[in-house]
Amino acid sequence: MGPEGIKPNEDQKAAILYNGKAPLFITAVPGSGKTRVLLWRTVHLIVGKRISPDWIFLSTFTEKAAHQLKEGLKELLGSAANFTGEKYDLARMYVGTIHSNCRGVC
Numbered sequence: 193m194g195p196e197g198i199k200p201n202e203d204q205k206a207a208i209l210y211n212g213k214a215p216l217f218i219t220a221v222p223g224s225g226k227t228r229v230l231l232w233r234t235v236h237l238i239v240g241k242r243i244s245p246d247w248i249f250l251s252t253f254t255e256k257a258a259h260q261l262k263e264g265l266k267e268l269l270g271s272a273a274n275f276t277g278e279k280y281d282l283a284r285m286y287v288g289t290i291h292s293n294c295r296g297v298c
């Protein structure tokens with residue numbers, strides 16, 4: 193299933209919209225939707241909070257999750273752009289595995 197048709201559950205919603213001062217730390221069992229929360233939260237920050245993608249450093253451990261995020265962002269931000277008329281440029285956003293991101297910035 194692509195990222196568009198599914199909706200966050202209540203716990204995911206709380207994590208996506210979290211706006212507190214302390215860093216947000218999420219633990220959850222394998223396959224429970226953590227990477228999906230990262231994806232939705234990133235879209236929320238860019239589209240909802242109008243944070244520029246180049247302010248965001250988005251890292252995961254595995255290539256699979258990094259791929260999930262990149263593809264999901266392209267799809268969801270593409271759809272959002274149809275509604276908002278904005279162009280979301282991901283070219284300068286750090287999104288990838290922690291290893292590839294560090295190679296780019298460290």
Ligand SMILES: Nc1ncnc2c1ncn2[C@@H]1O[C@H](COP(=O)(O)OP(=O)(O)OP(=O)(O)O)[C@@H](O)[C@H]1O
Pocket residue numbers: 198199200201204220221222223224225226227228229257
């Ligand atoms: N609210 C939801 N409704 C329907 N499907 C969901 C929801 N949240 C996540 N999923 C689906 O469940 C699967 C696992 O989600 P995800 O990869 O985000 O979990 P994860 O906790 O990161 O897993 P892992 O521990 O393997 O990294 C994915 O196919 C995802 O699309």
Ligand SMILES: [Mg+2]
Pocket residue numbers: 226227228257
């Ligand atoms: Mg994951």
